[in-house]
Amino acid sequence: MHNLNDFLTLIEGFLGGSKWFPILLIGTGLFYTIYLKFPQFRFFKHALKVVTGKYDKPGEKGDASHFQALTTALSGTVGTGNIAGVALAIYLGGPAALFWMLVTAFLGMTTKFVEVTLSHKYRETDEKGFISGGPMYYMKNKLNMRWLAGIFAVMTIFSSFGTGSLPQINSISNSMFTTFGFNKMLVGGILTVLLAFVILGGIKRIAKVTERLVPTMAIIYFVGALAVIFYNYENIIPSFVSIFTNVFTGTAAVGGFLGAGFSYALTKGVNRGLFSNEAGQGSAPIAHAAARTEEPVSEGMVAILEPFIDTIVICTLTGLVILSSGVWTEKLPNQFQPTDMVVMANQYDDTNEEDREKLYHYLGGTSDLPVFTGDLIVVNGEIKNELSIINARSVAENIKIYDSQDKLYNGKVAISNGKYSSNNGVTFKGNSLVHSAPLTAEAFTRSLLGDWGKWIVSIGLLLFAFSTAIAWAYYGGRSVTYLFGVKGVLPYRIIYCIGFFIASFADTTIIWTISGITIVLMALPNLIGILMLHKDMKSTLNTYWDKFKKEHPSEV
Template identity: 80%
Template sequence: MHKLNDFLAGIEIYLGGSNWFTLLLLFTGVFFTIYLKFPQIRFFKHALRVVRGKYDKPGEKGDASHFQALTTALSGTVGTGNIAGVAFAIYLGGPAALFWMLVTAFLGMTTKFVEVTLSHKYRETDEKGFISGGPMYYMKNKLKMPWLAGFFAAMTIVSSFGTGSLPQINSISSSLYSTFGFDQMITGAVLAVLLAFVILGGIKRIVKVTDKLVPAMALIYFVGAISVILYNYENIVPSLVSVFANVFTGTAATGGFLGAGFAYAFNRGVNRGLFSNEAGQGSAPIAHAAARTEEPVSEGMVAILEPFIDTIIICSLTGLVILSSGVWQEKLPNRFQTTDMVIMADQYDDSNEEDQEKLYNYLIGKSDLPVFNGELNVENGIIQNPLSIINSRSIAEEVKVYNLNDEAFSGVITIKSGKNISDNETYFEGNSLVHSAPLTAEAFTRSLLGEWGKWIVSIGLLLFAFSTAIAWAYYGGRSVTYLFGAKGVLPYRIIYCIAFFIASFADTTIIWTLSGITIALMALPNLVGILMLHKDMKGTMNTYLDKFSKEHPGDI
């Protein structure tokens, strides 16, 4: 597992984790925001009217209403990224990472508008009579670049696992295990069967499920989040200050948090922002292409609402819950994952400024520190060697070692390059920082809800992540149809459900690393494609505005 994660992390550094990718993503949003004169602001009210069906016309071609297309797309974006992804960004980059998530969302409103409009404009009808759309169709039909369309479709299939399937069930099973002790394999098996029931019914069944599931899950989560924030009302202003005050300076060490520089907060915030709202990734256009309308721009307007709801509202709530509760800087009891843990050769004190600086530079890769090699001597669960253990980017405390029967371990453990190479025989527990869904779950307990707050996160995560898996099965299926025809969809869905089950008990860190790679490989051809079609986009938008202003004067 260590070697696999190190290999994937090495790839991810040059793709989703690289500065050039985040800059390309932001540049695309900035360019279209200025080029189209801030459509996310100008057309916001119009988008609300369109999604309510005010301008619908009978008999228009499509498989779903504006609202159903929006909820299907939202079900694909409102997921793990809103609960686990925000926690992961703050854990890596500090409070300033939330600011960069919000910037990504604001610019992403325009990016979504563009990619959905173009994909809807060049959609087709498949051999079974269903609408097929997405970036691969504008790449093929307008750019005349079938090779790029094929690459995008292939990466969408891969990303349906890396974004839509694997991290979703992994977060669900991890949350249910940490909260209620539910066996992760059983959780995966039950939900894989439910997933198969929904996605094998096709788009008709999918939209029926998502247009009810999305509003319900958003309401549950909103009420729970507000209760935590209000309970910690005295921390609301300091939390907001921390988000904006450290935007260009980074966050200093505080509590168990060893600090984060500007570059890390910027990179992680933009990266997790993309994972959350998927603006520029090219996924949502596949759902919006099914909308019943002959006006591509009107569906693009609807897409403006997605990053606003997904990131500016829901991710902001999650961020304020985590920051106002203070749990992001607290060491909490947890079971260490092998990929999060490094056994150091020396002892360190994270309350000592000199040690803080050494550890921070080590974590960001600026300098090296000696790691442990050799044998750990353990007696009744207590490590006898003088050393320190880093887990989840913090110095672990009160560490104990157990065997697989959950009994205190006594004996010798072989360590190589700071890693436990006998990790199938023992595991470590102790106090350290936590990340992803467990961090958000802990934050939700810091209110009048107490331990019941974890129910909000677990239920919210279950609904959020499960609906995301449903939507991404549709995206992957449309891409399979594009590449192999409708005959390939059933085998794809079966493989999708099997992978969904396996990921329920796989390593979380590896899953998140894989998702960063697949997001980048899918987003790159889409971002390049829509930039190449900027004149087409502007002309299409202006034609729509002229036509609409004549039919509905004063409505836009």
């Protein structure tokens, strides 16, 4: 498990954790924002009118309304990224990471406008009469680059697991276990059956489910988040300030948080921003292609609203909940995951400036510190060796070791290069920083809601993440259709459900690392493709406005 995680982390470091990918993603959005003269401002009001169906015409080709296409796409984006992803970004990069998430969203409004317009323009109808669209179709039909379209389709299938299946159910099961003590495998089994029932019904059943789920879960989460923020009203302004003050300098150590540099905040913020709103990844165009309209630009207008709702509104709320509550710097009781934990050879005190500096560089990968190899001597659950354990990027405290019966352990625990195998039947528990869904859940308790706050996160996450898994099954199915025809969809959906179940009890750190890899591999061909079609995009937009002015002169 450790070797697998180390290998995946190495790959992710060259992709999502690199400096070149944020530059490409942000650069593409910035180029189109300037090239199309800030469409996220100019067309926002028009987009609201389009999504309400004001300009719909009877008899237009498509499988879903503008609103259904928007909610289906939102169900694919509003999910774990908004609850667990924001928490992970702040945990890794500090408040400045939220700033880069917002930058990614602002520029992503333009990127999504472009990718949806182009994908809708070059959509096709499959052999069963359903609409098939997405970046692979503009790559094939306009760029004449079938090889690039094939790569994108394959990467979409992988990303349907890395974005839509694995992290969603993993976050749900972790949240349900933390809040209610529900068995992770049981949660995974029940939701897998429900998932199979929905996705086997195709896009029309998916659209009907998502148009009800998305607004409901958004309202519940919105009210709960405001309750926490206003309860901690004295921290609202300092929280806002912290997002912007350390953007280019990084975040200093505070509490159990050992600090994060500019580069770390940038890469983690951009990566989590992309995971949240998927602008540039090429996924949402697959859902929007099914919209009933003959005007590709009108559906692109609808897509402008997605990053705004998903990241600028919902992710900002989550970020303010975490920052205003202060839990992101607190060491909380939790059960350590093997991949989050390192047994150091020496003792470290995070209240000591020199030790904190050493650990900061160690966690940032810029220096090495000796790790422990040998046996831990454990008596009544307490480690007798003089050493420190780093868990979740913090110095762990009040550590206890338990056996397979959840009783205090007595004996030895073998450690190799700072790591232990979860197969030896013991678990480590103690106080450390936490991340992902458990961090957000804890933040929601810091209000008049108390422990009821965890219920909002758990139920909200259940609805958010489950709807995301539904939408991504559709995205993956469309890619399978492109590559293998309709006959390949059923086997794909079966494998998708199996992966969904297994991830419910898999290691969280590995799941998120896989996610980071697949997101980048899917986004790369899409970003390259839309940059190559910049002239096509501009002429399509100009044609749309010329036609719109003739049909609706009073609106101009």
